[in-house]
Ligand code: HEC
Ligand code: HEC
Ligand code: HEC
């Protein structure tokens with residue numbers, strides 16, 4: 001019984017093809033797998049990271065992509081109490097492809113930055129023309145004081161995570177110095193598309209929103 005169940009699972013996985021076998025949990029076959037594009041490398045990580053000769057983006061993990069020089073108009077509203085700053089390194093990395101000012105294939109070979117020609121498609125532009133006013137606020141401290149001021153937020157369990165299960169991380173943004181900061185990568189896992197749209201967790205029933213918001 002167990003063997004035949006295993007057989008069914010294995011043949012189902014094979015029938016679904018290699019990409020879906022690896023789709024859960026890592027970058028292979030996801031929209032961030034640019035290795036098959038013919039953009040100058042068949043490596044997966046190289047579009048974004050390098051083990052040596054990394055670009056100096058303070059606080060960024062061994063970054064190998066041309067950085068956006070955009071300065072952004074930030075989110076504001078009558079009820080937003082966070083003190084939003086310019087995006088931190090974790091968000092600038094995303095915006096270095098997603099704001100449309102730098103080509104996806106502007107990465108470095110041996111420390112020498114190439115100038116690419118393939119830009120973000122319009123549906124996936126975020127922060128285009130330097131505008132973050134129509135996007136969920138980022139780059140501000142989310143802590144107990146903000147939760148109290150807002151009245152409809154859970155208090156993060158620590159300065160590094162919102163929730164006890166450690167699904168949603170908060171970041172230390174070294175420049176201009178924002179602790180416990182909500183960044184793009186708080187909601188998105190750039191390497192893992194298990195839940196679609198690179199979300200950190202399943203958002204069915206707005207479960208991800210409600211990990212922070214108590215509405
Ligand atoms: C499309 C760009 C992109 C690609 C491709 C990519 N990364 Fe990343 N990586 C990022 C970004 C952005 C961050 C910072 C955000 C974060 O911490 O999740 C990051 C963070 C990391 C970190 C530090 C945080 C952590 O999760 O431990 C490691 C290690 C890492 N990447 C390894 C890899 C490896 C290995 C590959 C190739 C298999 C890879 N990455 C491919 C964009 C990318
Ligand atoms: C990681 C935690 C987190 C997640 C996940 C999250 N939010 Fe937020 N959101 C916040 C915080 C913190 C604020 C700032 C609240 C404030 O100061 O008014 C905020 C602000 C907002 C605002 C603006 C509030 C205002 O007063 O202008 C809206 C609307 C909102 N979030 C909706 C959502 C929705 C919808 C989702 C799910 C798609 C979501 N949020 C996911 C933490 C989160
Ligand atoms: C090297 C460039 C690059 C970087 C860096 C990058 N992305 Fe992407 N991203 C892409 C490309 C290319 C696509 C495919 C869609 C397209 O071409 O318009 C994509 C697609 C996406 C999608 C849509 C996925 C889907 O299922 O439709 C999301 C969400 C996303 N990226 C979020 C992020 C976030 C968040 C970060 C930073 C943590 C990030 N990306 C960093 C290049 C990048």
Ligand code: HEC
Pocket residue numbers: 091094095098123124125126127135136137138182183184185186187188197199203
């Ligand atoms: C508070 C959580 C949250 C933050 C912060 C956040 N996103 Fe998203 N993002 C989402 C959710 C949820 C979706 C899926 C929306 C849907 O499917 O309707 C999404 C969708 C996307 C998409 C796909 C296109 C679209 O609009 O559906 C891209 C690209 C993207 N995000 C990039 C980013 C980038 C870049 C940042 C930082 C500048 C960022 N996100 C910050 C929650 C967030």
